[in-house]
Amino acid sequence: MRAEIIAVGSELLTPEKADTNSLLITERLNEIGIPIHVKAVVGDDRADLESLLTQALTRSDLIVITGGLGPTDDDVTREAVATALGLVLDIDERIVERIQARFASRGLRMPDINRRQAQVPRGATVLENPNGTAPGLLIERDGRIVVLLPGPPREMQGMLDAVIRDRLSARAGAVRLFRRTLRVVGRTESHTEEAVAPAYAAWASGPVPISTTILASYGQIELHLTARAADADAAAAALDRAAADAQARLGLDLYSTDGRLLEEVVGQLLGERGQRIGVAESCTGGLLASRLTDVPGSSDYVEQGVVAYSNESKAASLGVASELIAAHGAVSEPVAAAMAAGICARARIDIGVGITGIAGPGGGTGNKPVGTVCVAVERPRLGSARTRVRTFRFVGGRALVRSQDVHAALDMVRRWVIETG
Amino acid sequence: MRAEIIAVGSELLTPEKADTNSLLITERLNEIGIPIHVKAVVGDDRADLESLLTQALTRSDLIVITGGLGPTDDDVTREAVATALGLVLDIDERIVERIQARFASRGLRMPDINRRQAQVPRGATVLENPNGTAPGLLIERDGRIVVLLPGPPREMQGMLDAVIRDRLSARAGAVRLFRRTLRVVGRTESHTEEAVAPAYAAWASGPVPISTTILASYGQIELHLTARAADADAAAAALDRAAADAQARLGLDLYSTDGRLLEEVVGQLLGERGQRIGVAESCTGGLLASRLTDVPGSSDYVEQGVVAYSNESKAASLGVASELIAAHGAVSEPVAAAMAAGICARARIDIGVGITGIAGPGGGTGNKPVGTVCVAVERPRLGSARTRVRTFRFVGGRALVRSQDVHAALDMVRRWVIETG
Numbered sequence: 001m002r003a004e005i006i007a008v009g010s011e012l013l014t015p016e017k018a019d020t021n022s023l024l025i026t027e028r029l030n031e032i033g034i035p036i037h038v039k040a041v042v043g044d045d046r047a048d049l050e051s052l053l054t055q056a057l058t059r060s061d062l063i064v065i066t067g068g069l070g071p072t073d074d075d076v077t078r079e080a081v082a083t084a085l086g087l088v089l090d091i092d093e094r095i096v097e098r099i100q101a102r103f104a105s106r107g108l109r110m111p112d113i114n115r116r117q118a119q120v121p122r123g124a125t126v127l128e129n130p131n132g133t134a135p136g137l138l139i140e141r142d143g144r145i146v147v148l149l150p151g152p153p154r155e156m157q158g159m160l161d162a163v164i165r166d167r168l169s170a171r172a173g174a175v176r177l178f179r180r181t182l183r184v185v186g187r188t189e190s191h192t193e194e195a196v197a198p199a200y201a202a203w204a205s206g207p208v209p210i211s212t213t214i215l216a217s218y219g220q221i222e223l224h225l226t227a228r229a230a231d232a233d234a235a236a237a238a239l240d241r242a243a244a245d246a247q248a249r250l251g252l253d254l255y256s257t258d259g260r261l262l263e264e265v266v267g268q269l270l271g272e273r274g275q276r277i278g279v280a281e282s283c284t285g286g287l288l289a290s291r292l293t294d295v296p297g298s299s300d301y302v303e304q305g306v307v308a309y310s311n312e313s314k315a316a317s318l319g320v321a322s323e324l325i326a327a328h329g330a331v332s333e334p335v336a337a338a339m340a341a342g343i344c345a346r347a348r349i350d351i352g353v354g355i356t357g358i359a360g361p362g363g364g365t366g367n368k369p370v371g372t373v374c375v376a377v378e379r380p381r382l383g384s385a386r387t388r389v390r391t392f393r394f395v396g397g398r399a400l401v402r403s404q405d406v407h408a409a410l411d412m413v414r415r416w417v418i419e420t421g
Numbered sequence: 422m423r424a425e426i427i428a429v430g431s432e433l434l435t436p437e438k439a440d441t442n443s444l445l446i447t448e449r450l451n452e453i454g455i456p457i458h459v460k461a462v463v464g465d466d467r468a469d470l471e472s473l474l475t476q477a478l479t480r481s482d483l484i485v486i487t488g489g490l491g492p493t494d495d496d497v498t499r500e501a502v503a504t505a506l507g508l509v510l511d512i513d514e515r516i517v518e519r520i521q522a523r524f525a526s527r528g529l530r531m532p533d534i535n536r537r538q539a540q541v542p543r544g545a546t547v548l549e550n551p552n553g554t555a556p557g558l559l560i561e562r563d564g565r566i567v568v569l570l571p572g573p574p575r576e577m578q579g580m581l582d583a584v585i586r587d588r589l590s591a592r593a594g595a596v597r598l599f600r601r602t603l604r605v606v607g608r609t610e611s612h613t614e615e616a617v618a619p620a621y622a623a624w625a626s627g628p629v630p631i632s633t634t635i636l637a638s639y640g641q642i643e644l645h646l647t648a649r650a651a652d653a654d655a656a657a658a659a660l661d662r663a664a665a666d667a668q669a670r671l672g673l674d675l676y677s678t679d680g681r682l683l684e685e686v687v688g689q690l691l692g693e694r695g696q697r698i699g700v701a702e703s704c705t706g707g708l709l710a711s712r713l714t715d716v717p718g719s720s721d722y723v724e725q726g727v728v729a730y731s732n733e734s735k736a737a738s739l740g741v742a743s744e745l746i747a748a749h750g751a752v753s754e755p756v757a758a759a760m761a762a763g764i765c766a767r768a769r770i771d772i773g774v775g776i777t778g779i780a781g782p783g784g785g786t787g788n789k790p791v792g793t794v795c796v797a798v799e800r801p802r803l804g805s806a807r808t809r810v811r812t813f814r815f816v817g818g819r820a821l822v823r824s825q826d827v828h829a830a831l832d833m834v835r836r837w838v839i840e841t842g
Contacts (some may be wrong), residue, residue: 285714293706
């Protein structure tokens with residue numbers, strides 16, 4: 001069964017307001033195995049809605065329309081749907097009575113315009129709305145189903161659940177959708193795809209077929225796996241196998257097969273080992289500490305952070321010698337290493353991180369363009385092999401560079417901690 | 422000119438991910454007077470995209486398509502658009518060279534699949550992408566314009582601005598939409614509305630009518646003013662008058678009439694006065710420092726930050742006496758004040774901030790529930806009136822509480838600095 005969703009309302013075509021009803025509708029339909037192929041938003045305009053619905057009927061079995069069922073002139077969904085389906089609109093007097101009773105219960109008389117809400121395309125099933133005046137409608141036509149629900153989420157949600165339970169679930173078939181998110185760091189989208197794509201065909205053709213979407217955002221890559229199955233356990237097992245296969249292909253670059261973020265993975269590694277971390281940040285200005293402490297319970301392993309923006313504060317709070325900065329520049333591997341050593345010297349920690357770089361937009365040079373960052377990790381207990389330093393060169397604006405800097409630092413910690421068990 | 426937007430990507434048809442690119446595209450097109458009539462989302466599916474585009478061409482003059490321009494097999498936008506418009510796809514070797522150079526600059530080889538990104542429907546104009554490998558495309562056909570932009574927002578945004586400036590602006594009509602965002606801190610949405618709503622009617626009925634939307638998000642209130650006018654100066658003057666009226670009604674609670682964020686306003690106040698700030702954070706874990714240093718040029722006024730999560734690190738790095746913590750608890754006004762004094766003692770700064778609170782989900786008590794936060798601001802040069810401390814109680818999850826903590830701290834600094842000139 002192919003489904004699409006149409007949200008009606010001119011306010012959903014402004015820069016401020018996104019259509020969020022469709023997310024819940026997607027979730028509920030996916031749960032009964034119905035994927036969404038197309039979503040659309042249209043203003044309070046009969047012609048546009050007729051055009052969209054007419055086209056949707058050519059490619060989908062189920063069309064869910066939300067909004068435009070109010071009593072006013074700009075609520076055009078009933079008329080547009082009737083026209084698109086070639087149906088006459090009748091006034092259903094039982095609905096009129098129900099709306100009148102609703103008004104009466106609040107001591108009010110029903111305004112005449114509310115009669116519009118009792119218009120029903122001939123042959124449609126009326127769906128009760130316990131939380132408002134606008135009833136929903138379900139229309140079957142040539143094997144297609146069109147469901148009309150009101151726009152306000154608190155009215156729509158219960159009616160959606162009821163129509164799925166009573167009308168759609170039985171037709172949806174036994175197959176459902178199950179999702180898993182895998183996260184990758186340290187490769188580009190194309191290099192991730194190169195490694196994983198050869199497995200797509202096998203995943204898609206197994207007993208539980210799995211489809212894959214690859215997504216890049218803010219210096220991280222995500223693989224979204226979707227399994228279609230009647231049996232939840234079989235779906236979980238197939239997703240486990242695909243995740244294990246991806247892990248084998250991507251190795252340590254795949255850091256999460258259960259949707260956890262990098263800071264959560266690092267946090268768990270540290271927590272399990274009873275290791276405490278401290279961070280010394282220049283260009284990231286507290287973002288690394290903030291990301292680490294986004295995680296509930298991070299006080300168990302985050303000991304301390306220092307934001308040292310100026311050379312003076314690098315000297316005063318981290319003991320970075322001004323001669324070192326003079327010799328190598330503030331953005332250099334020796335200074336990053338000295339920052340990491342500095343945070344280790346001032347707190348009893350197992351891991352210290354130093355980050356110094358150029359986040360932009362200013363401050364870049366030919367040698368060290370915007371996006372250059374040096375990251376050092378110091379592990380005081382490892383003796384002579386206690387320090388690792390790397391230089392990265394990221395592209396993008398200030399926010400994107402800072403975000404990638406933080407990922408790179410978290411990832412260096414993650415790999416080293418895993419390596420040493 | 423009628424416009425519609427099509428977002429391409431199967432991830433946008435999941436319950437987790439809404440299409441947000443279209444909000445920015447709507448804003449920018451509205452600014453040049455082009456309204457949006459329909460928005461759609463389609464998966465990585467050629468047939469569905471062809472079907473949507475074919476229909477869009479029957480009712481709109483401008484179709485903006487985002488996403489599906491990546492290098493992989495599931496990036497189908499180029500092929501679908503070429504088919505829908507009946508155009509042949511050629512490989513543009515200049516684009517291949519540009520992508521190769523982009524990979525080479527990061528020391529990488531271009532994977533072969535990236536050649537797909539150099540496919541250009543014959544006759545299309547190539548739109549450069551300074552932030553990624555996927556170029557955009559603009560195609561004119563029978564008086565219709567189809568614009569293809571990449572999906573990642575940081576790539577899309579600059580390209581959108583360029584194509585509007587260079588290609589679309591001249592064809593749009595004379596009437597444009599002009600927007601202004603006013604930002605408010607320290608009041609609820611309803612209290613903001615109460616103060617401002619009496620002015621709405623006057624704003625809406627002036628020679629340049631202004632409509633108002635009020636929006637609450639993450640502990641901040643925004644007023645969005647929209648003016649429709651052919652004359653930019655008249656619109657600006659009308660928006661100025663409305664902003665001044667709102668300022669009179671909201672006083673210091675209105676901190677920005679030009680869209681600047683709180684950290685930018687605080688940064689400018691500090692920069693103008695040559696004052697330097699340092700922050701000592703517990704529950705916010707670096708988020709205040711990170712927000713301050715989000716602003717380009719913040720190194721001019723941000724001196725130092727300390728994240729002191731544990732009691733030991735509050736003692737060691739900020740000199741907060743353990744007796745003080747034992748007597749009042751780590752989340753208390755005396756400890757916040759001692760943290761602010763501690764950061765002032767260790768760095769030469771004009772303003773020190775201390776934040777200690779309970780971000781949750783754990784750690785709350787009957788007396789100090791999750792969301793309790795104590796914020797202290799110390800200004801060493803003000804002698805006996807050097808310290809201010811306040812306790813707030815915010816509601817929401819961990820991220821929302823931390824965000825409100827940071828707003829509260831920034832706002833205390835802002836008001837005090839304005840007060841003392």
